[in-house]
Amino acid sequence: MTTARPASDSERSSIPVFDQRPAEHPSWIVPRSAYLHIPFCAHKCGYCDFASVAGQDDLADAYLDALRHEIRRSLDDLPSLDTIFVGGGTPTRLSALQLERFCDIVRDTFRLLPGYEWTIEANPGTLDRDKVAILARHGVTRVSLGAQSFDSDALAALERNHAPRDVFRSVELVREAGLKWSLDLIFGAPGSSTRTWNSDLDTVLGLAPYHLSCYGLVYEKGTELWKRLQAGLVEPVDEDLEASMYETTIDRLSAAGLDQYEISNYAKSGFECRHNLVYWRNDAYYGFGLGAARYVAGLRATNIRDLPGYIRRIERGEDVTGPSERLSPLERAGETATLMIRRTSIGIGRADFFIRTGFELDALFGPVLRKHESNGLISDDGHTIHLTRKGIMLADCVAADFTEPIQP
Ligand code: SF4
Incomplete structure (x- = not known):
């Protein structure tokens, strides 16, 4: 559970402003x-x-x-x-x-x-x-x-x-x-x-x-x-x-x-x-084996779940990939926020989010952040967003709101 308090106005004005996109992390x-x-x-x-x-x-x-x-x-x-x-x-x-x-x-x-x-x-x-x-x-x-x-x-x-x-x-x-x-x-x-x-x-x-x-x-x-x-x-x-x-x-x-x-x-x-x-x-990872998911360079893919089919296809030299989806940079940013907010102790650091996605958190989620701060589900110290205790109890609802970033 976080004990972070909401940001004061003076702290908000010190939220880091990034005017250049970093090289892809x-x-x-x-x-x-x-x-x-x-x-x-x-x-x-x-x-x-x-x-x-x-x-x-x-x-x-x-x-x-x-x-x-x-x-x-x-x-x-x-x-x-x-x-x-x-x-x-x-x-x-x-x-x-x-x-x-x-x-x-x-x-x-x-x-x-x-x-x-x-x-x-x-x-x-x-x-x-x-x-x-x-x-x-x-x-x-x-x-x-x-x-x-x-x-x-x-x-x-x-x-x-x-x-x-x-x-x-x-x-x-x-x-x-x-x-x-x-x-x-x-x-x-x-x-x-x-x-x-x-x-x-x-x-x-x-x-x-x-x-x-x-x-x-x-x-x-x-x-x-x-x-x-x-x-x-x-x-x-x-x-x-x-x-x-x-x-x-x-x-x-x-x-x-x-x-x-x-x-x-x-x-x-x-x-x-x-x-x-x-x-x-939302870092990259390999996934191997039946039904395994992988996420590499923005491509999410899941292997098939049929065991004999998996073995047979590999023996024939065929692909075992099932559903896959290539995420746009904006979709990837949405996913990143959705996943990061689950980290109750670390939360979403604005600077970290920018380095990872190339987007400013507030540009994509300003209304969501304001809504959930005012209803007491997140706290914001100007640098980092955390779920509050009340927000932890409703974490799925809060996380769902980060799936649809605003087109900057
Ligand atoms: S069947 Fe039971 S033991 Fe096997 S993966 Fe599912 S939950 Fe785990």
């Missing part, structure tokens, strides 16, 4: 980050909208071959990377041998810059000592564990297939290996209450985490949980209750030294996820 052109996708899961959780597959583990070896080919043929030489994020799916669903192969692919296809961050997502039910040792040996620095809840009823409602004890065991293994770790939690699962959510927070704080991601449950269209909601078989938690769970999360984690640095992410200072900060700055 290379961070939106040249990626220093890559996302790699491993789609395999033991089963499909009810709320899952990700590019994940269950019951197709027999395709894992062919998938790793295809992934290596996709990376190799997309890049002229070994790119130097500062961050890698391996998501899924469940990367640790791969066998120990396959995980070893996968890590070799990463080491063979990318050059990792000194001090790099390499995160891998793991399902607590699929992590064991051997796999953690493989990750540590290959230089993974951070494990993101999909805990979601410590409440058996909530895990059942979300159709997760791990038990709370798996989370404790996984944290222990990752800690012993000297890796950083983070936990994902979901609040607002059907049947949850203030009591169960506070109990989850008690438990997670008992583990002394340095990074947590806490999301409100979303009933994504087409998922099993969404279908059950449509059929009246699931009762969602009340909106006010969910908002109060979110507020409780912010307050309790902040009191424990885990500051909210993005609307769903909390960390001790220096333990923020650098890879995700790349997304929220």
